[in-house]
Structures are given as structure tokens and as C-alpha cells.
């Protein structure tokens with residue numbers, strides 16, 4: 001896959017999103033909600049054009065964001081968080097799904113298939129060393145409207161590294177994401193949720209917001225498909241960010257679990273969202 005093709009494909013997606021935004025993102029979102037509210041009992045409605053539009057990333061905005069200060073243009077105005085974002089706005093019964101540690105050719109495609117089946121977008125926090133092996137999976141994420149975040153190159157415990165090493169872990173990963181996905185990541189997640197001051201500072205310098213989670217499925221412990229389903233469904237609430245893993249071990253339980261919990265949450269009236277692109 002040529003980078004130019006990737007970039008143009010990504011641009012088309014973004015252009016479509018911008019057009020929708022110009023037409024009134026709130027209207028698009030409300031239309032989707034009204035549709036669902038008056039909806040029939042069909043468990044997995046085939047996503048029509050209306051549903052697709054209602055779920056476009058541009059129809060939503062995470063809050064709060066740090067604004068549009070460009071690190072390159074005005075480093076002295078850089079806003080550095082002291083804590084990561086843990087939740088999103090819950091308006092409209094929104095939730096967000098995130099998948100860490102991939103991409104992995106054995107599991108990520110199945111998760112993407114399930115998300116596509118229900119016309120849902122998610123965030124994937126990827127590791128650079130996995131991306132270089134499977135760039136095609138990032139191209140697919142771009143094609144299908146998912147948001148890719150930076151999860152470092154080798155998944156180290158950041159507080160054990162010096163600044164230079166942390167910067168290298170983050171920057172190399174942003175570079176390979178840009179190459180494979182078509183744009184640089186705007187979101188960063190520390191491995192193991194182990195943040196430190198340097199990680200916040202360096203992430204901000206690289207143009208990224210720190211994103212954590214609200215509900216941990218602990219799927220990496222392979223607790224059983226049913227347990228993963230229970231954890232997601234009992235933790236579901238407006239504004240919740242769900243953490244799952246699509247790599248790093250045997251993730252077949254994760255793959256099977258989402259096939260159960262995702263339609264359940266959608267039937268319960270939740271809308272899965274991803275952050276809009278900062279401009």
C-alpha cells in the first residue's frame with residue numbers, strides 16, 4: 001500500500017466527516033438518537049447510510065480538550081496535563097471502546113469485523129513494534145474510521161526510563177503510525193497505565209492528549225469469555241471508556257466476548273464514539 005494512497009483515502013474520510021460537521025453535527029447526532037429511541041426490537045439492524053452518518057467521529061467531541069495550541073508554533077503555551085483523561089462526555093449515552101497492544105494478525109481482524117458488523121468506531125492504542133509488522137491493519141483501521149493512538153514502541157514501564165528513552169519510544173511510534181495510518185496520533189496511553197511527569201510533558205510536545213480508561217476488562221488475565229462480558233456490561237454507563245486488549249497473548253476470549261457484549265450495549269441504547277479530530 002502506497003503512502004499517497006493511504007493519505008488520500010484518509011483525507012476522503014476526513015473530508016466526509018467535515019462535510020457532515022458543516023451540516024450540523026448536533027443534528028446528525030440527535031437524528032441518530034431519535035432513530036434508536038423509536039427503533040424496533042431488531043437486535044442488530046443492518047447499518048444504513050443514516051446510521052453510518054450518525055456514528056461518524058465528527059459528530060462527537062470529547063471534553064475537555066486543551067485547545068489548538070500547536071507545540072511547534074508555541075512551545076511556551078503548551079498545556080501539560082497532570083492526570084490522564086479517564087472518561088468522556090456521557091451525553092447521549094455515549095461510551096468509548098479502546099483496544100491496546102496491537103495490532104495482532106490473529107485477533108485484531110476479528111475485532112474489526114465485529115465493529116464493522118455493528119457499524120461502531122473504536123480507538124486502538126498500538127505499539128510501534130507491532131505496527132511495523134502489520135501496517136495493513138492500520139490501513140484497515142483508517143479505512144473503517146477508527147482512531148489510532150500511541151502506546152509506545154516496546155510497551156515499557158515508562159517511569160523506569162529516562163526522558164530521552166521515553167521520547168524515543170513515543171516519537172518512533174508516532175512516526176510509524178503516520179506512515180501506516182495516514183496521520184499522526186493525537187492520543188497517547190502509557191503502558192500499564194503508568195504515567196509520570198515526563199510522559200505527560202513529552203506527549204504534549206508531540207501533540208498528544210493522555211487517554212486512560214474507566215472500565216478495565218482485565219481480559220489480559222484470560223478470566224473467561226463470560227467474565228469479560230460481565231465486566232463490560234456491569235461497568236457500562238454514560239461516559240465510560242472501556243479497556244480491552246487485541247494483542248499481547250491469547251486474546252480469543254476478548255474476540256468472543258465482544259461478539260456478545262457489543263450488541264447488548266447497543267440494544268441498551270449506548271452509542272459508541274471516538275474522539276473527534278482536533279483542528
Ligand SMILES: [Zn+2]
Pocket residue numbers: 100101151155190191192
Ligand atoms: Zn498495553
